[in-house]
Amino acid sequence: MDPEPVRFEPVTTVRAYERVVEQIEQAVLSGRLSPGERLPSERELMAQFGVSRSTVREALRVLQAGEVIRSRAGDPRGPEVLPASTAVLQKSMHRLARAEELGLAQLLQFRMLLEGSAYLLAARLRTEEQLAQMDAALAEMRAQLGRGDSEFSRADVAFHDAVARATQNPLLVVCGEVVRGVVLELIEDKLAHAADRRALMRKSVAHHIEVLRAVRDGEGERACRLARHALYDYYAEYVPEAERAMLHPLLGS
Amino acid sequence: MDPEPVRFEPVTTVRAYERVVEQIEQAVLSGRLSPGERLPSERELMAQFGVSRSTVREALRVLQAGEVIRSRAGDPRGPEVLPASTAVLQKSMHRLARAEELGLAQLLQFRMLLEGSAYLLAARLRTEEQLAQMDAALAEMRAQLGRGDSEFSRADVAFHDAVARATQNPLLVVCGEVVRGVVLELIEDKLAHAADRRALMRKSVAHHIEVLRAVRDGEGERACRLARHALYDYYAEYVPEAERAMLHPLLGS
């Protein structure tokens, strides 16, 4: 055995507000503080932690940014502990997607991958109720076919959300949502100039009908393949030709 | 047409610090501020935004919590804009996992999905150099077979990273990394008590050899199937039986 020498750890200055954050976060994470419960008021916390109100406030700001608590001015009951949400996850993923110099190719690849798998899972795991939700969203799409495309795409989003929810996996829901959003951001201007949006919508509806049938029949593999091909057909023309190859492995053999 | 009545939107009080956050965040997101660049000092910002220093500081705290910037006391150059990181993503996912919104089943499902697809893509897109990196990582795993399992799992991580990089998709790299981390966190204690870790390692090496061969031969589908089955075999026993069914659709027909 090595004669383990005395080891010193690098000293890290821990700011006062960080200690406050830490303690409150631990209380929430460990369940000693449940969603809906209230924290003491800032002035009370300042006494309990032995720090100034500024420090307490900075700590609360951090927790607020992390969706751990919520403060309302004037509420005598104090800051509220929030239930866990995917909002932060979504925001951080969005930031990452925009920062990582992601091209449309990468985003589309990821989306094909996710949505395909979502269908694969949904086809097996969906309940009748979720099936009905997809039906409703699809009906809404058909109804909005003639109207502006903002309503149409809202119905489209609702459809995909229903599919994602059917997988019972919040990760799939969030990631799908984010990637879809970023993809749309990247090409909405190009898409707006598309020659015939009406034709695109009709094609989209036809595709959704087909894929929904596959989901209803439990044919996951087929739904997966359909979705990926549809995405490719719809978006590939906007992907630089050199990068298009990275989408092909997902189209199956 | 409906005689569209005048519509009023609910008034939302926007806090001063929120608007400061918003502006700085936008500057970073839009690229007007790049990683490594510096923000003006708090006193300077307070003049530019026309708010007090407390308000500026609360805004900076929020950005700091979101890993957008970093402040060091005394640094005359001011707060630094950070490159996008996965830390927040990881933390928020972790919190969701602890809040039981996310069980091992969901995480594992997502990981099976991601890693399978990663192999599928890597088998087609990998370069010789990336293949060599996987080889090296695998060799390291074999070398560490006898040693502590922290070295072993580090080599394991290196292998999976090499695979993810071969897909040329940063999203896949990041998500894979994060999910792998959270999964390990969730069961590391259970895994530590496993009867025979040595046997598990050997089995893991054997699996990696096989899957790497599939990648080298360009058999993406096979690599995908192998990886998912391996993950299932390795982890499924820790998943509540009732939720195990949600993993089965990914194991293929």
Place this chain on the structure above:
DNA sequence: CCTAGGCCACTGGTCCGACCAGCATACTAG
């Protein structure tokens, strides 16, 4: 008795001014 109304104590949001310790640079003494 009960209820509608206003009152009030307290909340969080913002501002100000002050002090401290830390950092990078310029300057100074050797």
Place this chain on the structure above:
DNA sequence: CTAGTATGCTGGTCGGACCAGTGGCCTAGG
């Protein structure tokens, strides 16, 4: 020319102050 110090900034923390809200209490009117 170098070593060390002085300096002028930085962010971190503190205390006190004021304001606009909120919700419960208390009261006047039924």
